[in-house]
């Protein structure tokens with residue numbers, strides 16, 4: 124029997140479907156020392172972001188040679204040593220399309236939050252305070268939204284922001300302006316200068332510790348709003364907090380952290396940050412689509 128480890132959970136309907144199709148599924152999260160042993164017993168490991176598939180774990184799996192497929196139930200594969208796994212004959216797949224709308228909606232939700240202090244008002248009202256005079260916000264309508272990265276998620280954000288009356292500009296790695304693109308391609312420098320809101324939608328950098336630090340923040344408009352639902356570490360957390368403290372950045376929204384769960388008290392207690400614990404893809408719909416993609420990947424792989 125082909126055995127699958129769902130190391131960070133999997134949609135119940137996907138587990139049922141796979142079991143009914145004759146696969147053995149273990150839905151269990153193991154911390155690393157135990158996983159080093161357990162991994163040898165599986166043909167497939169499915170992970171989200173919590174479990175890291177690094178070289179030493181792959182080496183353990185190779186001791187029985189059973190592991191053939193690692194699936195990231197999601198987009199970013201930065202928690203997997205993809206090149207190493209593939210060199211050793213272990214295939215790596217992800218589910219790239221399933222969560223774009225969910226992440227885009229979270230980014231837009233965070234923009235409303237920080238434009239209108241919703242995250243802060245929720246906290247102070249629960250403390251019995253009526254801080255109406257502190258909470259004058261701004262409209263999103265008419266503001267320029269700069270998207271860094273213009274792939275699947277950013278395009279979903281762009282459509283929604285456009286419908287809200289925002290002007291959308293974007294930059295990406297290729298610098299290529301797609302034909303018939305209704306939004307304006309700009310360089311990173313132009314984006315920093317022009318955007319009122321900046322939202323990140325690109326993978327983690329392999330060659331640098333972060334994309335946006337003190338120097339990059341200085342190039343932005345005074346009072347800019349920053350949203351990161353892409354990857355922790357793309358924005359230097361200390362530089363962000365410093366910029367929030369001195370008002371260079373008005374407010375920020377953060378779904379992803381350098382370390383998860385974050386232990387950076389400065390970040391998770393900052394009143395100018397709207398926070399979510401990496402829930403960009405955590406919707407019923409995205410998880411159902413991810414489950415369906417996982418079923419399809421496994422069945423095709425072992426057909």
Ligand SMILES: NC(=O)C1=CN([C@@H]2O[C@H](COP(=O)(O)OP(=O)(O)OC[C@H]3O[C@@H](n4cnc5c(N)ncnc54)[C@H](O)[C@@H]3O)[C@@H](O)[C@H]2O)C=CC1
Pocket residue numbers: 197198199219222223226271272273274275276277294295296297324325326327352353354378379401402403404405
């Ligand atoms: N918060 C969450 O739960 C989730 C976060 N994500 C993150 O969102 C990211 C984007 O996802 P998709 O839009 O599906 O990816 P995608 O591959 O469709 O698009 C990525 C975009 O980033 C650009 N890019 C890559 N490196 C760059 C660089 N150094 N500078 C500027 N642009 C660069 C690419 O040109 C492309 O336009 C993922 O890599 C993942 O880290 C994805 C899903 C859920």
Ligand SMILES: O=C(O)CCC(=O)C(=O)O
Pocket residue numbers: 171172196197198199200222401402403404405
């Ligand atoms: O599994 C998750 O909830 C994280 C999603 C994510 O960050 C991704 O798909 O890249």
